[in-house]
Structure formats: C-alpha cells, structure tokens
Amino acid sequence: MAGMKISLGYLYPDIMATYGDRGNVETVVRRCEWRDISVAVTELRLGEAIVPKSLDLIMIGGGGEAQQRLIAPDLYKVKGAGIREAVDLGAGALAVGGGYELLGRFCQLELGAELPGVELFDAWTMRQSAVLGDHSGTISDVRADRAIGELVVRWGATLLVGFENHGGGTYLGPTARPLGQVLTGHGNNGDGTEGAIRGNAVGTHLRGPCLPKNPALADFLIGAALTRRYGAADLPPLGDDLERAAHQAAMQRALGDGRTMHGKLRRAALAKTGLAHVRAGR
Amino acid sequence: MPGQVALTIDPATLASLAAEIPRGAVLVTGSNGKGTTCRMLAQVMRAAGLHPIVNEEGSNQQSGLATAMVAHSAMTGHLPADRQAMGLFEVDEGSLPEILRHICRPRALVFTNIFRDQLDRYLEPAYTKVLLERAMQTLPASTALVLNADDPRIACLAPGLSNPRIYYGMDDTDPGREAADPTSDFPRCPRCDGELSYTCVYYAHLGHWKCQGCGLARPQPQVSATKVDLMGPSSAHLQVVTPTAESVLEIPLPGLYNAYNALAAVAAAEECQLPDRSFSAIERISAGSLRMEKVQVPGHDVYLALAKNCNGYTEVLRAILGDRKPKRVLLGLNDFPGKQPDTSWIWDVDFASLTGLVTAPVVCGNRAADLAVRLKYAGWIETSHDAYLAVEPDPVRAFKLALARTPPGQPLWVVSTSVVLGQLRHWLRRQGYVKEVWRQQGGPARWRA
Numbered sequence: 042m043a044g045m046k047i048s049l050g051y052l053y054p055d056i057m058a059t060y061g062d063r064g065n066v067e068t069v070v071r072r073c074e075w076r077d078i079s080v081a082v083t084e085l086r087l088g089e090a091i092v093p094k095s096l097d098l099i100m101i102g103g104g105g106e107a108q109q110r111l112i113a114p115d116l117y118k119v120k121g122a123g124i125r126e127a128v129d130l131g132a133g134a135l136a137v138g139g140g141y142e143l144l145g146r147f148c149q150l151e152l153g154a155e156l157p158g159v160e161l162f163d164a165w166t167m168r169q170s171a172v173l174g175d176h177s178g179t180i181s182d183v184r185a186d187r188a189i190g191e192l193v194v195r196w197g198a199t200l201l202v203g204f205e206n207h208g209g210g211t212y213l214g215p216t217a218r219p220l221g222q223v224l225t226g227h228g229n230n231g232d233g234t235e236g237a238i239r240g241n242a243v244g245t246h247l248r249g250p251c252l253p254k255n256p257a258l259a260d261f262l263i264g265a266a267l268t269r270r271y272g273a274a275d276l277p278p279l280g281d282d283l284e285r286a287a288h289q290a291a292m293q294r295a296l297g298d299g300r301t302m303h304g305k306l307r308r309a310a311l312a313k314t315g316l317a318h319v320r321a322g323r
Numbered sequence: 324m325p326g327q328v329a330l331t332i333d334p335a336t337l338a339s340l341a342a343e344i345p346r347g348a349v350l351v352t353g354s355n356g357k358g359t360t361c362r363m364l365a366q367v368m369r370a371a372g373l374h375p376i377v378n379e380e381g382s383n384q385q386s387g388l389a390t391a392m393v394a395h396s397a398m399t400g401h402l403p404a405d406r407q408a409m410g411l412f413e414v415d416e417g418s419l420p421e422i423l424r425h426i427c428r429p430r431a432l433v434f435t436n437i438f439r440d441q442l443d444r445y446l447e448p449a450y451t452k453v454l455l456e457r458a459m460q461t462l463p464a465s466t467a468l469v470l471n472a473d474d475p476r477i478a479c480l481a482p483g484l485s486n487p488r489i490y491y492g493m494d495d496t497d498p499g500r501e502a503a504d505p506t507s508d509f510p511r512c513p514r515c516d517g518e519l520s521y522t523c524v525y526y527a528h529l530g531h532w533k534c535q536g537c538g539l540a541r542p543q544p545q546v547s548a549t550k551v552d553l554m555g556p557s558s559a560h561l562q563v564v565t566p567t568a569e570s571v572l573e574i575p576l577p578g579l580y581n582a583y584n585a586l587a588a589v590a591a592a593e594e595c596q597l598p599d600r601s602f603s604a605i606e607r608i609s610a611g612s613l614r615m616e617k618v619q620v621p622g623h624d625v626y627l628a629l630a631k632n633c634n635g636y637t638e639v640l641r642a643i644l645g646d647r648k649p650k651r652v653l654l655g656l657n658d659f660p661g662k663q664p665d666t667s668w669i670w671d672v673d674f675a676s677l678t679g680l681v682t683a684p685v686v687c688g689n690r691a692a693d694l695a696v697r698l699k700y701a702g703w704i705e706t707s708h709d710a711y712l713a714v715e716p717d718p719v720r721a722f723k724l725a726l727a728r729t730p731p732g733q734p735l736w737v738v739s740t741s742v743v744l745g746q747l748r749h750w751l752r753r754q755g756y757v758k759e760v761w762r763q764q765g766g767p768a769r770w771r772a
Contacts, residue, residue, distance in 0.1 A: 055509040055518075059439065059447055061633075064670030064700070071700050087518075105447040111516065191664060204664045250670055253696045283699050286714070287692040294660065 043077045047266040050091060050127075052101040052120070053112050054084050057140050060206075062102025064250035065135060068259050069098065075279055078267070087115045091123025096132050097266035099124060103138025103248060106150055106168075113156035116143055121159040128161060133265030134242035135258075137251065138207060141236070141244035142166040145211065162237040162244055163214035164229075191295035192226030192247055194235045199257045200224070202291035203247035211246070213237060220245055225295045241265035254287045326389030337385065337425040340392040341410060343402045344376065348410025348426050349591055352419050352455070353435030353477070355635050356584045357383070359576070359614060360435060361413045363588035363605045368409060370604035371597040375411040376402075380611050383415040385422060409595075416451055420458035427461065433469040433591045435583070437476040438527060438634040439508050439668060448476060448508065456481045467594045469587065472544040473529040479513040479539070491590035492544035495551045495562075498579060499523035499530060506637045506673050514539045525579055526641070527634045546590040551582050555646045556626075556736075557615075563589050568599035573606050576615060578642030580635075613744050615642075620756050623726060624734040629744055633668040636738065641673070643736050644680045652681045653725040654698075655718060655739025655747075657688040666690050674701035683728045685713040687721030688743040718743045719750045 051066050070080045085091060091099075104112075124144070128134055142148045145164035148156045158165070192205040201221065210230025213219060219229065220236030220243055228235035228246065236245035243258070245251060252259040260276055267274035329336040341348060349364065351357045358380040368375040378391040391412070397403050409430075414422050416437070423429075434455075437448050459481045468484070471477045472492035493499070503509070503521070507528045512519055517536025524530035533540040549569075550562035559582050561572045574585050585605050592602060610616045613629040628643070630636035644650060658664050674697065684703060686694045695714045698704060704712045713728075715721035722737070729735045737747065751757045 058508060058671075060665075061667030061670030064667070064697070067670070067700050071702075105449065107447075107449045111511070189664075204667075206665065248665075249667055249693075253670075253700060254693070283692070283695045283714075287696045290690075290692040294664070 045078045045267065045271065046081065047073065047078060047097040047263070047270055048081045048083065048095055049098045049100060049266070050083050050085050050096040052085050052099065052116075052140070053087070053104075053108075054102075055086065056108050056112055057102040057104040059105060059108065060103045060138065060248050061250050062137055062248075065102065065137065065252040065259075066100055068250070068252040068256075069100070069263060072256070072259055072279060073263060076277060078263070085120065087112065088119060091120050091127060093123045093126035093130060093132075096127050097269045098262060099127060099132060099134040099242075101134075101136045101140035101144075102250075103140055105139065109139045109143060109148060109150070109156060113143055113148070113158075116159055117157045124159055125161055128240050128242045131241060131265070131269035133262040133269070134161075135252070135262055136242070136244040138246055138248060141246065142207075142211060144242075144244055145237075146214070161242060162239055163217035164211055164237050164244070165214070166209060166211045168209035188227035188231075188246075190226055191291070192228065192235065193224040193292065193295045194221040194226075194228065194245075194247065195224055196221035196258070199255075200288075200292065201245075201247055201251065201255045201258060202288055202295065203249040203251045203254065205246045205248065207246050211237075241269075249291075254284060254291055256281050256284045325393045326391070327386040329393045330386060330389050337389045337392060338427070340389075340396060340402060341426045344408055344410045345406050346373065346409040347428065347430035348412060349431045349433060349595065350412050350414045350419075350422065350426065350429045351433040351435070351587070351591070352414040352416045353433075353471075354416060354438040354440045354451075354632065355638075356435040356580060356587070357413045358611060359581065359584045359608075360433065360587045360591075361411055362611055363585055363608050364433075364591050365411055366604040366607050367588060367592045367597055367601050368411065368595075370601035371592075372407060373409045373597075374405055374407045375409050377411050378413060380413065383413045384418040385425070388412050388414070388422065388426075416455065419455055423458050423461060428463050429466050431467040431469055431591055431594050432459070432462070433587055434471060434477045434480065435587055436471055436474045436527075436529065438632055439671070440632040448510065452476050452480070459484060462486060469590045469594055471529070471583065471587065472542045473525060473531070473583075475513055475519060475528065475532050475541070476510050478542055482514070487594075488542075489546065489590050489594050490542045490544040491546040491586040492541065492548075493525055493551060493579075493582070493586070494544070494547040494549050494564075496523045496531075498551045498553060499525050504528075504673070505675070506634055506671055508671070512536060512539055525583075526638055529583070544590075546586060546593055548582060548586055551579070553578065553582075553642075553645055556643045556650075561585055563602070565589060565593050565599070565602075567593075568602070570599065570602050572603065575606065575608065576610060578638055578645070580638040580642070613741075613748065615639075616748075618748075618751055618756050620726065620751070620754075622731045623729060625726075625751075625756075626734060626736045627744055627748060628736060628738045629741060630738050631740060633671040636669070637673045639738050640677055643738070644677050647680065649680050649682050651683070651725065651729040651733060651735045653685045653687065653721060653735060653737045653739075654681075654694060655686070655688040655721075655737065655743030656690040656694040657740050657742040658690050659742070660689070666693055669694060669697045672697075674698060674703060678702045683711065683713070685715060685721050685725040685728065687715050687718050688739060689716055691716045691721075718747045722747055722750075 219234035
C-alpha cells in the first residue's frame, strides 16, 4: 500500500457539518493512514467547481433546511455535473442526511418551495411541512414531524448501525437502488428501504457519524477510491476491536437485550434474515 | 417539585409571585455558562446589599423557577416584604418562550452564547436563535438586553427591537487564535447570510467577526476584558473595563469560558447599576456542583467537571490541559436511551490538539464504546495499543480503575456528561467523600431530597 495516494473532495465543510459528520472524513483519512495510503483532502466550498477526473472520493455531510437552502443553488449549478461524472468514472461517494437529500432529483421543503437536486440518485424528498403546510411552533411539534432514533440497516451481508434524525420522507424512483433494508428505525420513508446506492456512491440517513462504527462501509469507500485510481484494491484488515465493540453496543441499544418481549421479537425477526451472527466489518 | 405542585394548583403562581419582586428579575439564558454566570452575579448582588432570589443550578425550566419562588414565599402565599429582593434566574434556552409568558417584564435578559447542543432536542442553533427571537417580541421596551458581542448569533439578536443593549466581549487578543477553531460550526452573517471572517477567534465561533458580504461586524463591547491570563487548571485573571470602572478579577475557575461568564456577570451588574466596588465579589465564587467541583478522596484530589456538548467538552479539556502538562483524566459519555440517542457531537470535540496530554485514559458511561472509538481516531492511542485505553462503562468501577492508575498525590479529573457524573457523585457522597450537599446560598436548598 505504501506510496499509494487518493484524493478526497470534502463538500461544504463549513456549512454541512451539523452532525459531527467531519468524523466520516476523519475515519477515511485515519484508516488510510494506518495502511500507509495518503489522502489529499480538498475542501470544496461555495463557488468551487469539481474536476471529476481528479477526485477518487466525494463526501458531503448533513445539514438543516437553512444549510440546504444555502448550498442547493451551488450544488445544482456549480458542482452537480462534476459529481455525476466523477461517480460515473468510478469514484466513491458518501452523502449523509441533508446532503443525501440534495443528491436526489429535488427536495421539497414546503408546498411550492422546491430545491433542485443533483439527480445522482433517482430519488426525491418531501418534508412533512410540504404535506401539512406551515407547522411552525414549539420544539415538541418539530420533533413530532421527525424520525429520530436508532437505525439498523441490512447492507448485503453486513449490518449498518447509526441513528437518524430527519423530517419527512425520501422516495426512490424506478431506477434507484436502495442502500439496504431497514431492520429497526424509519429509513427513507418507512417503506422498509434505507438510503440509495449508485455505482460506488452511497446516500444515507445514517448518522452517528456512520463510518466510525461501520468500518465495512468505510473500507468499501476506500476500496472504491483505490480501484478508481489504481484499477484494483486489496485492503489489509485493521485491528477493529474498538469499532466492533461500538457496533455491538449500538446493535444492543437498537434491538434491546433479548430479555424484553420487544427485544425478543426484534431478535426473532433478525434471526429470520440469517444475519444474527453477522458482525461489523465481516 | 413544590413548584410543579404549585403550578398544578394555580398556573399563575409563577407570574403572580414574580410580579411581587420589588426590584424585578434578571434572566440568564444561552447554551453554556448560564448557571455559573448566575452564581457570579448573585455574589455581586449580595455584595451590593441586594437579596437575590435564585433557582437551583440546572432547575431552569418553569417548575424549577416556580420552586424557587415558592420556597421564598411565606405562609400567606406571598413573598415577604423585602425592598432589597431581586430575582435572578437561570433559564433553559428552550424554555425562554414559556418563562417570558410568566415573567413578562424582566429587568434584564442576559444571553451567554448559542452552541450546538442536544441536536435531537433543539435541532440546530439556527432554530434556537429563531425561538429566542420569537419569544423576545413580547418584551417591554424597558427590558435591557445584555449580549455577548463575540457571538454573532447573540450580538444581533432581534435587530428590530429598540430595547437598550449592553455588549460584553474580549478585547485582549493574546488568548485567541488566528485560524478557525475546529469546534466551530461556522455561523453565517445574521443579516445577509454571508460568510464571516475573523481577525481573532477565542473558541468555537466566538471572536472578532465581520461579514465579508455586507460588512456587519462585532459591536464594540461596553464591558470588555482588556487582559486575560489563564492560570492553568484552577484559575484565571481578568482585567475588566466598564464605562465607569476598571477592575482586576482573580477568578478561582479556569478557562476562557469562565472568563466569558465573569464578563456576562459584570455586564449584567453594570446594567442593574450595582456599584463598581461590588464586582470583585465574583472572586468569591466557588465551583458549583459538578463545575470543576473538588472532592477529596484518600490520596487524591478529584475534580468533577460537567461537559454537556461539543463546546463544553472541548473548553473543559482545554482548561485542564491548557498548560500542556500531562494529567490523569477519566472521560465519560452517556446518552438518554430512547429520548436523546445523539452523541455525534463528540466528533466535533477538539481531542486531536490534546493528543498525548492524558496519560492512560479511562472512558466510561453507556456510550463509552463510542468515546473510545473517537479517541482512537483522534490519535490518542495507536492501533497496536488499544489495551492502553481502558473502557469500563460502569462509572464507579471506571473511577476506581482511574484512581488506581493515578500515582499517589496526583489529582484526577473527571470530565463527563450528566448521568455518569450524577452516578459518580452519588457514590462519592455515600462513601462520605462529598462532605456536604452543595447548595446555592439563599437558594431553595431546603427542598432538596
């Protein structure tokens, strides 16, 4: 691995950073460093365009509606085509929360107010307020409109853990593929799907941030970046004891301890999927 | 509890008792520092001959305020006639709208700062700001606004109101930094949403700011710190200038965040026209419960420091480790299962700049595993040395382990979120190490269980 180098484009680090999402970037950088791969991080702010061939990995974090309004025009006009081209060239991408929503076709914040998306994913997002009209009021009102809680997603043979905190729903169009199936939580819109994946680009509502506790997903993105740069990737495993422990603890929180009726039902449902024994990163 | 009962019987209790306070009330709100600011201001008020009626630190929602009032009232259900009585209440920023419906004519409203805090409760700072501004619309024009000039979210709150404004802030640029603080969440210009630039950053987004777009800039504070000396993990020295006086304060609490608390207290005292000579009473403040609270166990001094959010955690660690001398620290992290599962903010805490300063760290709490991963990625341990960091979710067992790892005579700091610290303090009390229940002077301590 020595001497290998990937380039990471970190979108709007000063705006889309509400939920500790810089931890996702830190995770990629450190897991590369531990394997002697160097990562050149380029921060791409408002007004700065993407050179598709130069990027192996693109990352964008979450943000609230104010942040979405701020970046949407720039994302659409300045960066959109570059993001689509980079992903078509094989680049990896991770878009979380509000960033994921804006990589779809559009994001409807309220009736008549629609933010255009990048159209990387055949998906769209409708806020609850877009359905209910202006519903401003107290904190509890806002909370009632939102999906907040633990989220566990089956992604192939791996379980992804995290928490979610988003309003309204994301709906997948006919050509979109979900990232995975919801085992616990709300996911895209309550229909059992969560996130979207196109090529090596992943969009998800998983927060926490999601990569530190899901090293398999982090390594998937690093592998994609290396493959795009060097044509192949062979990642040596890391000593992920702490990461696995955090993953296990999150699973326990989400599924209960198996003693309560609630926990038993969840565990039974999990056993049916044949995944009860699957651990993080395997 | 008594407040809740009183409010259930008569929802107007708080409003009617508040209206009886002869000198009105000062409310202190914001994300961090409101409790300490209140305790500092209470000292100043007492030195000025006033009798502040205060709520217990952290009991800062409607029922907590009502409890304080009920505790002060006589059998008649009224406050005793006392011309020197003045209300001084710490108010949860999310509860300000509700509180202002009861205490609708406060003498002054003091704002500390707005940080990212409990995102799964308050959602985001921009929303907190909107919430505060909406609540302020009903204020009478006489209520003075005491504002942190260095926080762009606070300095320009409710620009349409014509209320008198008094600003406080830091003028000494020595303790600041030129580059952005990694813990900042980069607020935008409060007027035009443009990008802010800073000539000096103290911490997070607090500093000397100016909008690159419309030119709006930090207002010049009337109460400012012209010299700040951080004296290590237990105190700070401040030279404070007000329109009428200049004083040097030796605060027995560490860190820039406590310097800001002192400035807020002086500015509020200035606004209430308390005599200049009373300001030095701030020096008499002792650490509040869990605010660098010192507890002695055999062989060690233990300091308990509550850190509830990204900026609190960072500033407490910086205050302890700012002298760059390695120390022993037990770090805790808990969530509130089912209610507030979000601990993502630990990824915004500036652990990276403190790498190597905590010897043999121990982590605890129901989210200890998450904290351990965070420290690993911040470079606190290398992959081959995972065993060096001890992960023990149980706070008491972790505390014993951390003490055993601390050489005799050396202090141990405990930095954590609330549940872990509460459990630990409870245990320390049962062991007899916490000698007396900490209580706020003049506060409703007699209602404590």
